[in-house]
Amino acid sequence: MVSTEQIIAPSAAISGLTYLPNYITAAQEADLLEAIDTQPWITELKRRVQHYGYRYDYKTRGVSQKDHLGTPPEWIQSYAAGLHQRGLFPQIPDQIIVNEYEPGQGISAHIDCVPCFGEPIASLSLGSACIMDSMHGKTGEKQSMLLEPRSLIILSGEARYQWKHAIAARKSDRLNGGLIPRMRRVSLTFRLMLHTS
Secondary structure: OHHHHHHOOOOOOOOEEEEEOOOHHHHHHHHHHHHOOOOOEEEEOOEEEEEEOOOEEOOOOOOOHHOOOOOOHHHHHHHHHHHHHOOOOOOOOEEEEEEEEOOOOEEEEEEEOOOOOOOOOOEEEEOOEEEEEEEOOOOOOOHHHHHOOOEEEEEOHHHHEEEEEEEEOOOEEEOOOOOOOOOOOEEEEEOOOOOOO
């Protein structure tokens, strides 16, 4: 396995992308995973998900006021509020999706719903590391970066609206000549609803 010291830092070539390693502690990560695993999972996709604040409709690829689920529980709402308190979000994010990725699972290239959500969008990684691939919609340029456990990635501006991001469905990632095996990874994606949608 490649040590994190050997891994190239996330590329600064993507304007609007911010990467914060060790955004939370190992103890906070363990507490979050424990809380997440006490909640019911939605199993309509290849991966398991949980929705907080508002339910995202995967069939219409949208979300609206009628999809409101109420205030998220305190264990996750405190992290949403923390993003605002630290100046990373202009308001407290009101839509949160928890995604679980087992080895071999991924997510196809996408830009988060533009009519549904504002900016920024942030994702907190728990459990396993993985490689995230980004592709510029107009130039076709590609960038890959390692998302480490407990790291936070923030997408705004060009990174939010012009770059698609994806996680390939595979059981390991190759980086800097080494192999990084994937284990269970859980991500928490925080977003701001555009309340006109």
